[in-house]
Amino acid sequence: GAGVSQSPRYKVTKRGQDVALRCDPISGHVSLYWYRQALGQGPEFLTYFNYEAQQDKSGLPNDRFSAERPEGSISTLTIQRTEQRDSAMYRCASSASGRALDEQFFGPGTRLTVL
Amino acid sequence: QQQVKQSPQSLIVQKGGISIINCAYENTAFDYFPWYQQFPGKGPALLIAIRPDVSEKKEGRFTISFNKSAKQFSLHIMDSQPGDSATYFCAVIYAGNNRKLIWGLGTSLAVNP
Numbered sequence: 001g002a003g004v005s006q007s008p009r010y011k012v013t014k015r016g017q018d019v020a021l022r023c024d025p026i027s028g029h030v031s032l033y034w035y036r037q038a039l040g041q042g043p044e045f046l047t048y049f050n051y052e053a054q055q056d057k058s059g060l061p062n063d064r065f066s067a068e069r070p071e072g073s074i075s076t077l078t079i080q081r082t083e084q085r086d087s088a089m090y091r092c093a094s095s096a097s098g099r100a101l102d103e104q105f106f107g108p109g110t111r112l113t114v115l
Numbered sequence: 116q117q118q119v120k121q122s123p124q125s126l127i128v129q130k131g132g133i134s135i136i137n138c139a140y141e142n143t144a145f146d147y148f149p150w151y152q153q154f155p156g157k158g159p160a161l162l163i164a165i166r167p168d169v170s171e172k173k174e175g176r177f178t179i180s181f182n183k184s185a186k187q188f189s190l191h192i193m194d195s196q197p198g199d200s201a202t203y204f205c206a207v208i209y210a211g212n213n214r215k216l217i218w219g220l221g222t223s224l225a226v227n228p
Contacts, residue, residue, distance in 0.1 A: 035216075042121075108157060108158055
């Protein structure tokens with residue numbers, strides 16, 4: 001596609017439910033990043049992949065959060081047993097070659113609201 | 116602990132004026148310093164970036180000034196336009212074995228016509 005896409009754009013869920021957020025990176029991009037952005041804050045790194053391999057998951061807040069990219073393209077960020085504090089904008093970014101300083105292209109985000 | 120301190124939180128500038136946003140960092144291992152521009156409802160987009168081996172980089176109306184000894188870098192927007200109204204984020208990255216972009220809290224810029 002022309003850019004990074006994410007779905008759904010908005011997700012409202014009840015506390016305790018599981019949610020799955022999808023990221024479709026720019027075609028052919030090697031690296032894929034997940035960030036969380038609270039209102040009025042800068043993005044906070046969660047995890048990133050090169051191809052299908054998860055390289056760094058140190059930013060995942062706890063074991064309720066997991067991510068996968070099984071075929072090296074689309075990625076899913078899953079939050080189990082959601083809590084109100086999980087409410088935020090979740091952003092995905094991709095970069096072309098996997099080099100550390102490649103430009104990261106961001107998607108429009110998924111706004112998650114946990115009631 | 117905020118590793119990147121960005122100021123001001125908000126900024127109002129008249130059309131044609133100069134907008135200046137500042138960032139300070141602590142870790143001398145950071146080796147890439149990008150600025151991102153974010154419009155409402157959109158994801159951040161890379162605006163301009165600098166490596167620590169240069170003190171200034173200019174692209175059109177946008178200039179990054181970098182002071183390695185002071186561990187500070189700033190974004191200057193010359194001849195500010197209403198279309199520049201957006202949130203600006205500075206970020207840092209350590210390109211070694213840790214590629215995390217670490218972000219400032221953002222500056223909301225409003226350019227009045």
